[in-house]
Amino acid sequence: GQQVMQIPQYQHVQEGEDFTTYCNSSTTLSNIQWYKQRPGGHPVFLIQLVKSGEVKKQKRLTFQFGEAKKNSSLHITATQTTDVGTYFCAGVNSGGSNYKLTFGKGTLLTVNP
Amino acid sequence: GAVVSQHPSRVICKSGTSVKIECRSLDFQATTMFWYRQFPKQSLMLMATSNEGSKATYEQGVEKDKFLINHASLTLSTLTVTSAHPEDSSFYICSVQPGLGNTGELFFGEGSRLTVL
Numbered sequence: 724g725q726q727v728m729q730i731p732q733y734q735h736v737q738e739g740e741d742f743t744t745y746c747n748s749s750t751t752l753s754n755i756q757w758y759k760q761r762p763g764g765h766p767v768f769l770i771q772l773v774k775s776g777e778v779k780k781q782k783r784l785t786f787q788f789g790e791a792k793k794n795s796s797l798h799i800t801a802t803q804t805t806d807v808g809t810y811f812c813a814g815v816n817s818g819g820s821n822y823k824l825t826f827g828k829g830t831l832l833t834v835n836p
Numbered sequence: 837g838a839v840v841s842q843h844p845s846r847v848i849c850k851s852g853t854s855v856k857i858e859c860r861s862l863d864f865q866a867t868t869m870f871w872y873r874q875f876p877k878q879s880l881m882l883m884a885t886s887n888e889g890s891k892a893t894y895e896q897g898v899e900k901d902k903f904l905i906n907h908a909s910l911t912l913s914t915l916t917v918t919s920a921h922p923e924d925s926s927f928y929i930c931s932v933q934p935g936l937g938n939t940g941e942l943f944f945g946e947g948s949r950l951t952v953l
Contacts (some may be wrong), residue, residue, distance in 0.1 A: 756941060765929055766880065768941040789880040811879065813942075824942065 725750050725816045729827030737835050742799040744830035746812035753815040755795045756789055756824065761808040769797075769810075802834050838864040838934045842945030849920055850953055856916045857948045858928030865910035866932040870942065871903075874927040882930075886913040920952040 726749040736742055746755065747768045758766040770779055772788035772795060777811040779786045785798045795814075799806055813824040838909050839862040861871055867888045870882040884905050885893040890892050892905035900926075904916040917924050931942040 758942075765944040766942070768943070771941060790932045809877075825880065825882075826880045829879065 725786060725814070727812060727814050727825045727827040729812055731763045731831075733829055734833065736802050738804060739801050742802050742806070742832055744797050744810050744812075745831075746795045746797075746814070746827050748793045748814050748825075750793070750816055752792050753791075754813070756813045757795075757797055758806050758811045758826075760811065764808075766811060768807055769795065774817045781801045788829070799832075801820060802832070804834050804836050805833060807834050838862075838866075838943040840932055840943050840945040842930055844948055845946055846951075847938045847950045848951045848953065850874055851921050852919055854916055855920055857928055857930075857950075859913045861911045861932050864932060864934050864943075865926065866913075866934075868896050868933065869907060869910060869913040870931045871905065871913075871915050872929045872931065872944075874929060874947075876929060878908070878925075880929065883915075892897070893914050912935050915952065920950070922952045925950055925952045 728747045730745050734742055754771055756771045757769040759769055760766045771784050775790040775792050776790045783800045787796045795812055799808055809829040811829040812827045841860045843858045847855055865868055869886045871883045874880050875881050878939055882895050883898045886905045886907035888907045902918055903906050908940040919952050927947050929944050929947040931944045
């Protein structure tokens with residue numbers, strides 16, 4: 724079945740440093756979504772990428788979808804303590820008849836003030 | 837967007853008892869709801885898709901008789917963990933997907949943390 728791998732599992736940074744998490748799929752994706760889960764909270768949708776090579780920005784967050792639609796990344800510039808949480812990517816398999824999201828294991832980001 | 841409410845947020849029960857978790861879609865009529873399970877510091881694993889008025893679709897490896905799902909109305913789905921054991925302790929989260937043809941983002945409930953003693 725479809726597998727979505729995400730690295731790193733953990734990342735600790737000093738406030739102001741940049742952060743990147745990477746997501747790779749074993750199969751071509753129809754689209755990919757990113758979610759953020761604060762400690763003790765529930766996942767909250769950040770963005771969806773659909774097009775090959777797509778790049779989207781949300782303030783200090785930059786999301787990319789690879790040309791082959793098998794990988795994606797989330798980059799945060801100048802992290803702040805409010806960025807703390809686990810970031811999950813979730814992919815939908817291309818060509819499947821059942822629209823099902825497969826989540827990566829997530830990257831836990833901690834920020835030292 | 838969609839607002840999803842889950843109840844209870846936390847529950848502690850004795851081994852062998854059954855626990856019911858409710859998931860309500862407050863502003864969206866959901867023909868489909870998704871139930872996920874999350875172990876500490878791990879990813880979200882889809883357990884089943886509940887379908888309003890019909891049987892739920894379970895993922896491979898998820899016991900139907902263990903995790904009973906009922907989706908009796910367009911705004912309410914319930915997950916009952918039957919004869920709970922300590923290994924069932926987990927964070928259970930439901931979600932809806934309001935997009936056309938079940939596409940687009942998921943809106944999650946607050947989650948229910950189950951602890952089985």
